[in-house]
Amino acid sequence: MPSFKVSLLDYGAGNVRSVRNAITSNGYEIEDITTPSQIDEAKVLIFPGVGSYGSAMKVLHEKGFYEPLKKYLANHDRPFLGICLGMQTLFESSDEFSPDADHAIEGLGVIPGKVRKFDETKMAVPHIGWNGRIHHQESPVLKYVAPEEDVYFVHSYFAPVNDDNKDWAMTSTTYGGQHFMSSVHKGSLVGCQFHPEKSGVTGLNVLKGFLEAVENGTLNQTKSLTVNPDATTQLVKxxxxxxxxxxxxxxxxxxxxxxxxxxxxxxxxxxxxxxxxxxxxxxxxxxxxxxxxxxxxxxxxxxxxxxxxxxxxxxxxxxxxxxxxxxxxxxxxxxxxxxxxxxxxxxxxxxxxxxxxxxxxxxxxxxxxxxxxxxxxxxxxxxxxxxxxxxxxxxxxxxxxxxxxxxxIDPKRVYVKSKDEVVNKDHVVVELDKSQAGPNGETLCWYQCTVKGGREAKDxxxxxxxxxxxxxxxxxxxxxxxxxxxxxxxxxxxxxxxxxxxxxxxxxxxxxxxxxxxxxxxxxxxxxxxxxxxxxxxxxxxxxxxxxxxxxxxxxxxxxxxxxxxxx
Missing domain, CATH: 3.20.20.70 (Aldolase class I)
Structure with a gap:
């Protein structure tokens, strides 16, 4: 039996049930953080942040978690795992839902750098799906994970790797030409931009590696690796x-x-x-x-x-x-x-x-x-x-x-012989291959949206x-x-x-x-x-x-x- 319970900081947003199930499937019991004083008493703390940065930081302040959490993280010597937004809050600030470009929302300030948004002109945003990892450290957290295994991401904001924070990088990932931190590790502090609880067996093995390292006292035993500056990863279909x-x-x-x-x-x-x-x-x-x-x-x-x-x-x-x-x-x-x-x-x-x-x-x-x-x-x-x-x-x-x-979106084809037939000029007319022609040989159509399970058409x-x-x-x-x-x-x-x-x-x-x-x-x-x-x-x-x-x-x-x- 494990010698500790996992303290879970569930601040009330999003799907935390899957994180709970992933932890318990690895054989560990969970204790919920409901009061600020419990943070200081925790043996290991997991923060599965879900939602928007601004909402998360607001709740941390309102519930009195902000200062105890900063104290817990201060010396990097107490076991912590931040997942997705939980990792992003470790940085100094974020552009997500900030009032303007000059006033980013303040984070926990543990890791240097600002969380920024992906550029929609260069890539599809959010970054959703399974992507790879470039290893910057040899870490016990990744003990059971092969380098080629993909993990699941779902986020619009990212933490860039730079000279000030590169010693934190455990892995990095590329998307749309952007190089970002996909996981961090220093001392006993760990964070994952990806969702281990949604990364199948690979993700369960990440959690297993983290919790096992806490159990045997090896969490801070990491080793820097030489990284190929030209290395990239690929988002799969x-x-x-x-x-x-x-x-x-x-x-x-x-x-x-x-x-x-x-x-x-x-x-x-x-x-x-x-x-x-x-x-x-x-x-x-x-x-x-x-x-x-x-x-x-x-x-x-x-x-x-x-x-x-x-x-x-x-x-x-x-x-x-x-x-x-x-x-x-x-x-x-x-x-x-x-x-x-x-x-x-x-x-x-x-x-x-x-x-x-x-x-x-x-x-x-x-x-x-x-x-x-x-x-x-x-x-x-x-x-x-x-x-x-x-x-x-x-x-x-x-x-x-x-x-x-x-x-x-549940549309159906409306076939037309010419664009002039379409009265509503907001409708986008699409050209069809002859093999897809309508009942009267039409090779043009627009796609009319329906509601109520396809029973009612809308203009x-x-x-x-x-x-x-x-x-x-x-x-x-x-x-x-x-x-x-x-x-x-x-x-x-x-x-x-x-x-x-x-x-x-x-x-x-x-x-x-x-x-x-x-x-x-x-x-x-x-x-x-x-x-x-x-x-x-x-x-x-x-x-x-x-x-x-x-x-x-x-x-x-x-x-x-x-x-x-x-x-x-």
């Missing part, structure tokens, strides 16, 4: 698995899939005449666990059940997240019902921020917003592009960061919505296409190009995958950073490793998962 979750006719949550949003079986004996029951492809947690074991890079739970009232009462879906996060250590996205609403019985109003918080606390890393984002985009355009701060996107991204907000195009939600603070787009959904003929390449070329945030291609080549095609022909599939994996027509092997054969970078947790 992600394979995302979507699980459409809804209640079946008996009230149980199941994973389902259909053609163009029809998820019911054809008529069968014992089912109401004319329509079959909800197609059942498995239980959500069991399927998600399988995909994690098979090397899926991310998993998305998309709740397609119609909400009686709202997500606050949707306990089954919250329980799915809680259970999934116990054994799945890759990013989890959840969508469905992320909006503000009022309980018709009690009259109580829940903000979208409160709804999202319930999902984050249950184990989600990102929330996906659909219909509400389209409505917000319409209002944004009508107002002359004025932000109110009251949309779901703005509220959630302000507290949790843009990287926590995914926008699901706004996918490109306009994508640009609007980026302005409002979204960090990623999940781009579907109703025409391609369930067809297994490949992703809609023209749509993916139209949107990914119009925004600087990452785009996930969705709808239409049926074989490994479809993933390679969309990665080679567009700028999307990830591609998503559901049915072909659920039905075991294609394995995840088949997709990744085909990507490797096409020289498309992909993650190779670590085999086991060391020592388990």
């Amino acid at each position: 992600r394979v995302v698995i979507a699980l459409d979750v809804r209640s079946n006719d008996h009230g149980d949550l199941v994973v389902t899939k259909g053609d163009q949003y029809d998820v019911r079986e054809n008529e069968k004996e014992g089912v109401v005449e004319g329509r079959g029951g909800v197609r059942n492809l498995g239980k959500p947690v069991a399927l998600a666990s399988r995909y994690y074991q098979e090397g899926g890079d991310e998993i998305a739970f998309l709740n397609i059940t119609s909400f009686r009232q709202g997500v606050i009462e949707d306990m089954p879906m919250l329980q799915v997240l809680e259970e999934a996060s116990k054994s799945i250590f890759v990013p989890l996205t959840v969508g469905g019902g992320i909006r503000s609403y009022t309980d018709p019985q009690s009259g109580q109003t829940w903000s979208a921020l409160e709804v999202a918080n319930r999902y984050f606390r249950a184990g989600a890393d990102k929330v996906s917003i659909g219909s509400d984002a389209v409505i917000a985009s319409e209002d944004y355009i009508k107002s002359g592009k004025k932000k109110t701060g009251e949309t779901s996107i703005e509220m959630i991204s302000h507290v949790y960061g843009a990287q926590a907000v995914v926008i699901s 706004i195009c996918a490109v306009t919505v994508a640009k609007s939600v980026e302005d409002l603070g979204a960090g990623e787009i999940m781009l579907n296409c109703i025409d391609m959904d369930g067809q297994c003929k490949g992703f809609d390449i023209p749509l993916m190009n139209a949107v990914s070329n119009a925004v600087t945030i990452p785009v996930i291609a969705s709808s239409g995958a049926g074989k490994p080549e479809h993933f390679s095609d969309v990665f080679k022909e567009t700028k999307v950073q990830a591609a998503l599939a559901a049915g072909m994996f659920h039905r075991k027509e294609v394995e995840i490793e088949e997709v990744k092997e085909h990507m490797r054969q096409q020289s498309i970078p992909t993650r190779t998962k670590a085999a086991t947790v060391q020592g388990s």
Whole structure:
């Protein structure tokens, strides 16, 4: 049994459940920091910062944690691990949510340097996905991690490596030509810009190395390495698995899939005449666990059940997240019902921020917003592009960061023979290959956004919505296409190009995958950073490793998962 409990500084923002589960899976007990005096008593302190820098520092001051934390960190001799924002707060200041360029938000001031934002003109921002590490130190923290293993990042701000802080660098990573600190280590202080709790087996081994070194007193035994100044790392393309979750006719949550949003079986004996029951492809947690074991890079739970009232009462879906996060250590996205609403019985109003918080606390890393984002985009355009701060996107991204907000866009093609047919000049008309021509030979179309699960069309195009939600603070787009959904003929390449070329945030291609080549095609022909599939994996027509092997054969970078947790 370990000789200490891990003190966890959970200041109340974001998904800390996964960090808890990753720590306990390594055999350690957790003690929550609830009062400032507990910081001084801690044997080892882990700070899993989630959200925005400004919000985090505000909470540290309000709860009286700031000064005790600075005291704990002062001599670099007490075991500490800061994760993502928890690492960034160690620096002197940050530009994130600072009032102006000359007044950066003050941090804990342990490491020299300022946290800065990635340049959207040179790369997609946020930096989301699996990337490598250049080792600057030999550290017990990385004892069980091979140099070639990728780890998971999700951030818009970074700490540059410079002459003043380079002795802190344990590893560095490159993205879009920018060299930044991906982990730090000096004495007994450690920080990771990446998320070990979301980096699969590799991440669990990072935590194991850290905690084991605390246990045996070797945490401060590091050695500098010679670093090739020309070394670089590479962000890999992600394979995302979507699980459409809804209640079946008996009230149980199941994973389902259909053609163009029809998820019911054809008529069968014992089912109401004319329509079959909800197609059942498995239980959500069991399927998600399988995909994690098979090397899926991310998993998305998309709740397609119609909400009686709202997500606050949707306990089954919250329980799915809680259970999934116990054994799945890759990013989890959840969508469905992320909006503000009022309980018709009690009259109580829940903000979208409160709804999202319930999902984050249950184990989600990102929330996906659909219909509400389209409505917000319409209002944004009508107002002359004025932000109110009251949309779901703005509220959630302000507290949790843009990287926590995914926008699901569900458009359908509207074929036209010429651009003159399109009355609304804001609609972006896209040229199609002749093989994709419309029913009357049309080789032009615009992509009309829909809401309510594709049941209602709106007079706004996918490109306009994508640009609007980026302005409002979204960090990623999940781009579907109703025409391609369930067809297994490949992703809609023209749509993916139209949107990914119009925004600087990452785009996930969705709808239409049926074989490994479809993933390679969309990665080679567009700028999307990830591609998503559901049915072909659920039905075991294609394995995840088949997709990744085909990507490797096409020289498309992909993650190779670590085999086991060391020592388990």
